[in-house]
Amino acid sequence: MPGKLKVKIVAGRHLPVMDRASDLTDAFVEVKFGNTTFKTDVYLKSLNPQWNSEWFKFEVDDEDLQDEPLQITVLDHDTYSANDAIGKVYIDIDPLLYSEAATVISGWFPIYDTIHGIRGEINVVVKVDLFNDLNRFRQSSCGVKFFCTTSIPKCYRAVIIHGFVEELVVNEDPEYQWIDRIRTPRASNEARQRLISLMSGELQRKIGLKVLEMRGNAVVGYLQCFDLEGESGLVVRAIGTACTLDKLSSPAAFLPACNSPSKEMKEIPFNEDPNPNTHSSGPSTPLKNQTYSFSPSKSYSRQSSSSDTDLSLTPKTGMGSGSAGKEGGPFKALLRQQTQSALEQREFPFFTLTAFPPGFLVHVGGVVSARSVKLLDRIHNPDEPETRDAWWAEIRQEIKSHAKALGCHAVVGYSESTSICEEVCILSASGTAAVLNPRFLQDGTVEGCLEQRLEENLPAGCGFCHIPYDELNMPFPAHLTYCYNCRKQKVPDVLFTTIDLPIDATVIGKGCLIQARLCRLKKKAQAEANATAISNLLPFMEYEVHTQLMNKLKLKGMNALFGLRIQITVGENMLMGLASATGVYLAALPTPGGIQIAGKTPNDGSYEQHISHMQKKINDTIAKNKELYEINPPEVSEEIIGSPIPEPRQRSRLLRSQSESSDEVTELDLSHGKKDAFVLEIDDTDAMEDVHSLLTDVPPPSGFYSCNTEIMPGINNWTSEIQMFTSVRVIRLSSLNLTNQALNKNFNDLCENLLKSLYFKLRSMIPCCLCHVNFTVSLPEDELIQVTVTAVAITFDKNQALQTTKTHVEKSLQRASTDNEELLQFPLELCSDSLPSHPFPPAKEHLESASSNSGIPAAQRDRCSSWIELIKLKAQTIRRGSIKTTVTVEKASPMGEGNFRNRSAPPCANSTVGVVKMTPLSFIPGAKITKYLGIINMFFIRETTSLREEGGVSGFLHAFIAEVFAMVRAHVAALGGNAVVSYIMKQCVFMENPNKNQAQCLINVSGDAVVFVRESELEVVSTQQPTANCQPSCTGGEVTT
Amino acid sequence: MTSELDIFVGNTTLIDEDVYRLWLDGYSVSDAVALRVRSGILEQTGATAAVLQSDTMDHYRTFHMLERLLHAPPKLLHQLIFQIPPSRQALLIERWGYYAFDEAFVREVLGKKLSKGTKKDLDDISTKTGITLKSCRRQFDNFKRVFKVVEEMRGSLVDNIQQHFLLSDRLARDYAAIVFFANNRFETGKKKLQYLSFGDFAFCAELMIQNWTLGAVDSQVDDMDVDLDKEFLQDLKELKMLVADKDLLDLHKSLVCTALRGKLGVFSEMEANFKNLSRGLVNVAAKLTHNKDVRDLFVDLVEKFVEPCRSDHWPLNDVRLFLNQYSASVHSLDGFRHQALWDRYMGTLRGCLLRLYHD
Secondary structure, three states, rough: OOOOEEEEEEEOOOOOOEOOOOEEEEEEEEEEEEEEEEEEEOOOOOOOOOOOOOOEEEEOHHHHHOOEEEEEEEEEEOOOOOOOOEEEEEEHHHHHOOOOOOOOOEEEEEEEEOOOOEEEEEEEEEEEEOOOOOOOOOOOOOOOOEEOHHHHHHHEEEEEEEEEEEEEEEEEHHHOOOHOOOHHHHHHHHHHHHHHHHHHHHHHHHHHHHHHHHOOOOEEEEOOOEOOOHHHEEEEEEEEEEEEEEEOOOOOOOOOOOOOOOOOOHHHHHHHOHHHHHHHHHHHHHHHHHOOOOOHHHHHHHHHHHOOOOHHOOOOOOOOOHOOOOOOHHHEEEEEEEHHHHHOOOOOOOOOOOOOOOEEEEOOOEEEEEEEEEEEOOHHHHHOHHHHHHHHHHHHHHHHHHHHHHHOOOEEEEEEEEEEOOEEEEEEEEEEEEOOOHHHHHOOOHHHHHHHHHHHHHOOOHHHHHHOOOOOOOOOOOOOEEOOOOOOEEEHHHHHHHHOOOOOEEEEEEEEEEEEEEEEEEEOOOOHHHHHHHHHHHHHHHHHHHHHHHHHHOHHHHHHEEEEEEEEOOOOOEEEEEEEEEEEEEEOOOOOOOOOEEEEOOOOOHHHHHHHHHHHHHHHHHHHHHHHHOOOOOOOOOHHHOOOOOOOOOOOOOOOEEOOOOOOEOOOOOOOOOOOEEEEEEHHHHHHHHHHHHOOOOOOOOOOOOOOOOOOOOOOEEEEEEEEEEEEEEEHHHHHHOHHHHHHHHHHHHHHHHHHHHHOOOOHHOOOEEEEEEEEEEEEOOOOEEEEEEEEEEEOOOOHHHHHHHHHHHHOOOOOHHHHHHHHHOOOOOHHHHOOOOOOHHHHHHHHHHHHOOOOHHHHHHHOOOHHHHHHOOOOOOOOOOOOOOHHHHHHHHHHHHHHHHOOOOOHOOOOOOEEEEOOOOOOEEEEEEEEEEEEEEEEEEEEOOOOOOOOOHHHHHHHHHHHHHHHHHHHHHHHEEEEEEEEEEEEEEEEEHHHEEEEEEEEEEEEEEEEEHHHHHHHHHHHHHHOOHHHHHHHHHHOO | OOOEEEEEEEEOOOEEEEHHHHOOOOHHHHHHHHHHHOOOHHHOOOOOHHHHHHHHHHHHHHHHHHHHHOOOOHHHHHHHOOOOOOHHHHHHHHHHOOOOOHHHHHHHOOOOOOOHHHHOOOHHHHHHHHHHHHHHHHHHHHHHHHHHHHOOOOOOOHHHHHHHHHHHHHHHHHHHHHHHHHOOOOOOOOHHHOOOOHHHHHHOOOHHHHHHHHHHOOOOOOOOOOOOOOHHHHHHHHHHHHOOOOHHHHHHHHHHHHOOOOEEEEEEEEHHHHHHEEEEEEHHHHOOHHHHHHHHHEEEEHHHHHHHHHHHHOHHHHHHHHHHHHHHHHOOOOOOHHHHHHHHHHHHHHHHHHHHOOO
16 A cells, blocks of 8 residues: 545635526535545535535555546536536646655646536645555656656756657547447546546556666656547557656756666676777777777777878877778778667667757767558557557667668657558657767766766867768768868768757857748548558658758758758648758858759740849848858868868758558658759749749748747847747638649748747747747648647847847848837837837837836836736826826825835735746746656647637637646646746647537647746745745746746 | 638737727727728738738637636636736736726716616717727626626725726726716716716715715715715705705805905805805705705706806806805804704815816
8 A cells, every 4th residue: 555645625716607596506526536536515605615625535556646647526516416517627646756846736726627618726735645665666666757858857967868768558549439429528528538647647657667677767858649540549659768867966066977776787788898999999099089988999090090181180189980981891880880789788779858968969960760651450459559569669670770871879859750640640750860978878987087088079069060970881972071160070061950959069140940841632542542642652742841941951051950850741632741940050060052043944045034033032042041140150261171072962861761561661862963062953833833932931020030949049148038829720721722832832821921920929029039939730621731839939138139130130131121120129128027018109119108108117017026016006097088187196106115015915916826937948048947846748628519609719729728728837836836848739639510510629738847946036045945945936926927 | 721720829828908909999800900000010010911810810819718807807816727917917907998998988877877778878879979889888897897796895985896806096986986976876967067077076976975975974884885875865954944044044144255255256246146056055955865856966066056156257266265164154153053964065065066166
């Protein structure tokens, strides 16, 4: 009996009226965990019942504690007929199971009903007493921490990064069971919600067990997904990176790893199979800068250096494996052998992390991805989900072999996804092939001193760009040059990755969001034929997406993509591809060449004129973009770099394949042959369209930046104002114009308009950056395209930004007239205390009008924590037409700070809801995360049979998403947190049937609940550390965003 | 290509002040878009009309969802669905004006019964004032809602309104006046009264609430600030002797005239009119026992006092001197025993008359 769960139901408020006659409700509560149920008394005739129940105690196994959610049902008592359910609250008690996280869950939870939405709130207190049982970790994995964050969480230190963990569980979908025909939609929705909650609990526990087996204590980058396979079932799968984390007692303590838990089988090869060369070559100079445990011998590197003049000039620092000369073949073999020996024990050397501790990432090879088209069949035995496991194993194997081909022994920034339409399913996996520093992968005891020296010599900011593969034995044709930064090692001309930009990378200028969008029509077909059609289309789509990305990257004058995510979505009659990434200019890589246009019929004069016109436009755009993003790399003369190496050009680091249902693997060469410059041939209208679409992408308005990575390269002076949002758009295609071109245009417009709308909506935050912009596309029906965007807008300090932006604003943007510039300079004080923006008055008057309106210095406004005080301050209504002739005395006499505090607000005003921030990023600008409270992983279904009455599809979904946010915030607040980081909306499945006036939506969100403290308040808090933890809400008191 | 669905949901609810005002003013989405276009926002931001349309729709949807909460502002504070910083919540209710109202509108409905019947007249009011029907409805419903909540409540009217609707002191006082007028059904719509502003009436309402209601004598009764003190109104009959008793009237007149001789620019007019004015003021008091006459209080005051003085061109200062002396002199009338009653009546009436006396 290893745990006792205690629940107390305190009170309810804002309950709906359940008895029409009295306009009141007789509410009581059922508390259920596992198979045990308790009930409170009925609180008669009140919309704000005070149950104040006893402690309901459940004695349960910790296995159940992990799997089961606590289920609280609020009902209306009815003497004569069945009691009516008002709604439910599911509470995941997992955060109470680890020692460092939350100790109590206590607060107001929205009472949720799948048909009516939120109906009032209930105040609940939950505690868990875990008994110290020696067998505690036998069946359960209590104590393993889970993080959605895809980097090492801020107040932890990674002792060891063990590697990939994955698991999946399957079940029948209640929606498709026979019983669903006779039960109400509410019952069916609740069955589904409960099942998924159970399945994710089970999944998490199983993953936890794997982590314990690996001797880890945490999962970082935990990503859990649902596959709604319809008839064939429901799959919940998760991947993550097992780690051993140490809590940082103080920020300064960052000692080398020494005291990890006992050694474990899988780790042994690293330790017990030491490469003799490593130890001998460690001290020897030539190898220093790239020696890791499986580096080659001394003698080898000497030989190789002889081939390069450049290298011979600086023999001391040697060269990397990638620059290996003639001996490449054998060297590669050796390296590979050792890599294998090192990582072979791991089935999949994958890491879901996208940002890494310094020194972890040695080289980056490029993006590896694999897709496979499968036909779904009923899962016969849910307990043995072998087919699904096999499918994923197959894809992972492919990814692994791609990585190997790139000379890499690991894959980072790894993620998996599916797209399902009827019985066809596309499984996708992608990541970035990389060479890692093994220090973090094993016990750090062996090479503590060695590593430290290595780090000193690693060239700063470019090491990861150096190619990990063998120059002469490249997996694809590539154009290599010497690194523009250190000039010692080879780098490719472009680099595509799925990870975040490494912190130490040297970047010139700013980055920007780059998207490739593509639609392809497909004939409607059944089963096998459909799958074949899709797999035939896939390579073309990938090729085109890649070409678009490359063109757009060049058009921006940049040379690398980070955070690349390519989503291929399958629908009844089309395939959609959407790739998003953040383009940057890496100082280490060569300047990208321009884009050349070539026509096919050179004799036609007017045609040539047209071509040259286009060419000019393209060149202008490139020049403009370079100014816009401040890309002005230092001029480097060719001689310094050395004569160009005669080599085939390469465009691609993207190596991938797709396979249909079995093992045939087609590899696609994405390079464009051996042309010297990037040439676009306009030989048909299609190509013309392509060029046009290149030029139609409008840059964001001045003052705005956007990226899909965590942070924007080139901006670092973030202020604390953040606004996370989700925007959803669905368009209906008119079936008449369904050609590929029209589709592409529609899709392109949809995305562009969506972005434009976002810029407009968030204009009061200028200057700001949209970070972690995450687009997802789905095709809910034949002619519907749904795009969902989640991102966070963060303001940054314009004073510093202005120095850099001003130049480009002045120079390049003539169209951005004075108005725009004024907007840009519009001081942020106003926004940061969340006062109304004034979009209408002419820009010049902005300042005066804003400040005179309020009449109170901004500093004072900040201090008004209770809004009643604020009212009293600004008692006057300034409203057209209404007469308020009397001058209020209060307004005339400015109040001192002391008055603010003393003033007693009306009784109902002082318990306002604490602000909970949400962000898809792993950090909160201007604040320090002091505690991780546990993972938030919630799944909701909402259904309506009165769609029109709820404001149509927009009204329905708008309300639902607002409710989901509310429920996430309430759970975080109840855990004692004041923010959710690494928030992600993993699924938003929307289905409508306007004819029946019905709609249904499923949403799955997750994130990490945290406590943060503003940096400005940090000093105060540190003096009162003991109290700080239990009352985090006070920290959010000041400015709210 | 048509947009089926288009939404934007922020963790912090985005509220555009200008769109909020347009919504409050009752404009439809398309009118609001047109007005925003006219304001030059497209040029300022480089946005397209489609973007503006989508933005406006989004805001309207949000406001529509918020409206339910705005009906009971304390709920807005506790609700969890919309994360709105406290400072903004205040703006929604008060400063940007869900509870703000138009002068022109309130003058139309002031003193009318807040019933369905009046609601039907909103069409006409809308046409007459040029305020959109939607906005009229909102303002009317606000009046009615506040009325219903505080009608039977114990304690100070202003405090109750402030607590239940989280309004500023100023606005709560205005609402108190509206509730008070609606409850007592004072006539304010007569042509004679058109020159009076809402502020004039609100001022009088406040004085009357302070001195003439039950709450003025006992702060522990229901309806204390809403209903007039019936006993007091009954007692007012006693004042009649001031004009009925000829000796008393003459004595009163001579006392006032002696005191004001040489101080009043309109002395002779005052002397000539004294008896009429005094009869007017005292008769108004004596009549207040009947509900019908209570309703006509302001009509009577204007007819019996304001108009005669105005036609003789009394300066405001002379009116003040006269009224002060007129009230004070009663204390020297030995035969008159209802001094306290007189003060309670005249103290308030003097304040009201001075406020009502303007062009």
